Amino acid sequence: MIMYCTRNVTEDLVWVGGNDRRLSLFEGVYKVPYGVSYNSYLLLDEKTVLLDTVDKAVGGIFFENIEHTLNGRPLDYLIVNHMEPDHCAMIEDLTRRHPETVIVTNAKVAGMIKQFFNFDIDSKLKLVSEGDELSTGKHNLTFIMAPMVHWPEVMVTYDKTDRILFSADAFGCFGAINGALFADEVDFYRDYFDEARRYYTNIVGKYGAQVQALLKKASAVEISMICPLHGFVWRRDFADYIAAYDKWSRYEPEKQGVVIAYGSIYGNTENAAEILACRLNELGIRTKMFDVSVVPASEIVAATFEYSHVVFASATYNGGIFVKMEDLLHDLAAHNFQNRTVALIENGTWAAMTAKQTAEILGKCKNLNILEQKVTIKSAVKQEQNEAVVELAKAIAETLAE
Numbered sequence: 001m002i003m004y005c006t007r008n009v010t011e012d013l014v015w016v017g018g019n020d021r022r023l024s025l026f027e028g029v030y031k032v033p034y035g036v037s038y039n040s041y042l043l044l045d046e047k048t049v050l051l052d053t054v055d056k057a058v059g060g061i062f063f064e065n066i067e068h069t070l071n072g073r074p075l076d077y078l079i080v081n082h083m084e085p086d087h088c089a090m091i092e093d094l095t096r097r098h099p100e101t102v103i104v105t106n107a108k109v110a111g112m113i114k115q116f117f118n119f120d121i122d123s124k125l126k127l128v129s130e131g132d133e134l135s136t137g138k139h140n141l142t143f144i145m146a147p148m149v150h151w152p153e154v155m156v157t158y159d160k161t162d163r164i165l166f167s168a169d170a171f172g173c174f175g176a177i178n179g180a181l182f183a184d185e186v187d188f189y190r191d192y193f194d195e196a197r198r199y200y201t202n203i204v205g206k207y208g209a210q211v212q213a214l215l216k217k218a219s220a221v222e223i224s225m226i227c228p229l230h231g232f233v234w235r236r237d238f239a240d241y242i243a244a245y246d247k248w249s250r251y252e253p254e255k256q257g258v259v260i261a262y263g264s265i266y267g268n269t270e271n272a273a274e275i276l277a278c279r280l281n282e283l284g285i286r287t288k289m290f291d292v293s294v295v296p297a298s299e300i301v302a303a304t305f306e307y308s309h310v311v312f313a314s315a316t317y318n319g320g321i322f323v324k325m326e327d328l329l330h331d332l333a334a335h336n337f338q339n340r341t342v343a344l345i346e347n348g349t350w351a352a353m354t355a356k357q358t359a360e361i362l363g364k365c366k367n368l369n370i371l372e373q374k375v376t377i378k379s380a381v382k383q384e385q386n387e388a389v390v391e392l393a394k395a396i397a398e399t400l401a402e
C-alpha cells in the first residue's frame with residue numbers, strides 16, 4: 001500500500017509536497033527552527049500537471065504523494081517555475097518514473113536543467129514565453145516571467161480558470177506545514193509573519209525592483225489564491241500580505257523605531273548601546289537590540305526591513321570593525337539595505353576606527369541618512385560619552401516621523 005500525505009487545495013488541485021524539520025541551515029545560511037516546506041502541486045484536469053518538484057530531502061514522500069494522487073494516470077506535464085535545487089531536485093528522477101511527461105518551461109530554465117542534470121531534456125521540452133497559454137482541459141494556464149524573484153529563470157504560472165497564482169518563491173515563508181496548508185488555518189500574523197519577513201528579506205530582499213515588477217504584473221490579473229513554493233497557501237485575506245511585500249520591496253519601513261546592533265568584546269560598547277536604548281525608550285521610541293556575536297546577521301537584516309532607524313555600535317578590532325559587525329554590514333549592503341536613518345557608536349582603546357569604516361561600507365547603499373552626530377568611546381563610557389549618548393538619542397528622536 002502506498003503511504004501518502006497530501007491535501008487538496010481545490011477540488012482538482014492537490015498539494016504533494018513535503019516538510020523538513022531537521023534541516024539545520026536553509027541555503028546553508030538560515031536557521032529554520034520551525035522547519036520548512038517544499039511545496040509541489042498536482043493538477044488533475046483532463047491532462048495531469050505537476051507544478052515544480054521538491055528538495056531531495058523529501059523526495060521519497062513526494063513520489064508516494066504523486067503516485068497516490070495520480071492513481072495510475074500518466075503525468076502529462078511538469079511545469080518548472082524555478083530551478084533552485086530545493087524545488088527542482090527531483091526532476092531527473094521524475095522523468096525516469098514518468099517518461100511520458102512533457103516539461104513545460106522557459107528557455108532559461110531549460111538551460112539550467114541541462115546544467116544541473118544529464119537526461120535528454122530536448123525531446124521532452126515544450127518551451128513557453130511570457131503570456132503563452134497551456135490548456136489542460138478545464139484549466140487554462142498562462143506564464144508570467146519573474147526574473148530575479150529570485151533567480152534569473154524564474155517564472156510564475158497563473159491558472160486563469162480558478163485564478164490561482166503559482167508564485168514560485170514569492171509569498172513563501174519559513175516553517176513546516178503542520179497539517180495546516182492554508183494561511184487561514186493558523187494565526188499567521190501572530191505566529192508566522194516574522195518568519196515570512198525573515199524569509200522575504202534574506203531570500204529576495206535584494207531584488208526589490210524585480211519584486212515590484214512582479215507585483216505590477218500580478219495586479220493586472222484577478223487572484224483568488226496564491227500557491228507559493230514554501231509555506232502556506234493563501235485562499236483569502238491576502239491583501240495585507242501583498243501590502244507587506246509591496247512595502248518591503250520598496251524598502252519602506254513597517255514601523256518607526258530603532259534597531260540597535262552592537263558588537264562588543266568586553267561589554268563596554270554594549271553598555272553604550274544599552275544606555276542609548278534606555279534614553280530612546282524614555283523618549284517613547286521603540287527599540288530592538290541585537291548582539292551581533294550571538295544573533296545571526298540574517299535576523300538583524302530582517303529587523304532592518306521592519307524599522308526605520310538603525311544604530312551600529314562597534315568596538316574597533318585589530319584596526320577594523322569588530323568581525324561579526326563587519327559581516328553584518330556586508331550582509332546588509334548585499335541585501336540592498338537602503339532608505340533608513342543610521343547612527344554610529346564606535347569604541348577604540350587607542351584608535352577608534354569603526355564609524356569611518358562603517359560609513360565607508362554603507363556608502364554603497366542608497367538613500368541612507370547617516371547622522372553626523374556619532375559617539376566615540378575610549379574603552380568605557382564616561383560622563384562625556386554618557387552625555388553624547390543622550391544627545392544622540394535626541395538627534396534620533398528629531399528624525400523620527402510623528
Ligand SMILES: Cc1cc2nc3c(=O)[nH]c(=O)nc-3n(C[C@H](O)[C@H](O)[C@H](O)COP(=O)(O)O)c2cc1C
Pocket residue numbers: 263264265266267268269270315316317318319320347348349350351352353378379380
Ligand atoms: C582583539 C582586540 C583587538 C582590538 N583592536 C583594537 C584596535 O585596533 N584599536 C583600538 O583602538 N582598540 C582596539 N581594541 C579595543 C576595543 O576596540 C575596545 O576599546 C575594548 O575592547 C573595550 O570595548 P568592549 O568592552 O566593548 O569590548 C581591541 C580589543 C580587542 C579585544
